[in-house]
Amino acid sequence: MIIAVTRNDEINMLICQIAYSIFKVPKKIARIRSQEYLDPKFSSLFNKENLPIDYVISPEIEIAKSIQRKLEAPGALDNIPFADNKIRLLEILIDEKCAIYGIKLNDLTKKFPKLNAYILGVVRDDKFLILKKNDSLKHNDKAYVVVSSNKMEETLKVFGHNEKVSNKILIIGGGNIGFNLAKNIEQSFESA
Known part of the structure; x- marks a missing residue:
């Protein structure tokens, strides 16, 4: 595998081309910042016949996606x-406002029948724990919760986030991050 993340898009593309053509590297990842290269009309550019790049990483697009998720x-x-987008994995900080704080997991559906x-x-204490049915959430836990996307707001309320x-x-x-964020927000409103 090769990961090309220099400051220059063209060098990253060339590195992947050389890695594939000369060294037969099976997996090639390149950082591409230029929005022109990321335009859908150039989607056929990145393939084995043209530029053999398996995964394109765009820091600006990833940052815009992260802001949108927030x-x-x-x-x-x-x-x-x-x-x-039908399911979400939420990372939620447990604090004193959390309605399920201190309740055993097997009692949650009794107290919150609509919690899905x-x-x-x-x-907890810098260690990941899989909780058992008799365990409960504690103050300052970071809980990882799977929920249907249309139940996010309702779930966050139960966890004390209104x-x-x-x-x-x-x-x-108006840079690449702002442009991509605006484009993502516009698309999410159109699909809603």
């Missing part, structure tokens, strides 16, 4: 979409 789930430390989420585990989703957003800065 906007979509206020109160969560992070959220990761799966299954075409699965707690995978927690980070932050509202922003309806008005002002993006300052």
Whole structure:
């Protein structure tokens, strides 16, 4: 495997080409910042016949996606979409406002019958733990919770996070990050 992450897109592409053509490297990853190369009309550029790059990493696009995920789930430390955005993995900090704080996991459905989420585990004292049914969440745990995307807000409320989703957003800065963030937000509103 080769990972080309120099400051120059063209050098990264050339490194992947040489790695494939001369050294037969099976997996090639390149950092590409230029939005022109990332335009969908050039999607056929990155293949074995042209430029053999298996994965393209764009720091600006990844940062814009991260900001958008924060906007979509206020109160969560992070959220990761799966299954075409139907499922989310939420990282939630447990504090004193959390309604399920101290309740055993096997009692959650009795006290919160509408809670439709699965707690995978927690980070507690810098260690990841898979909780058993008699365990409970503790103060300062970081809980990892799988939830249907349309139940995020409801789930976050049970975990003590009542932050509202922003309806008005002002993006300052017209660089690649701001452009990609605006484009992502626009697409998410169109699909909603």
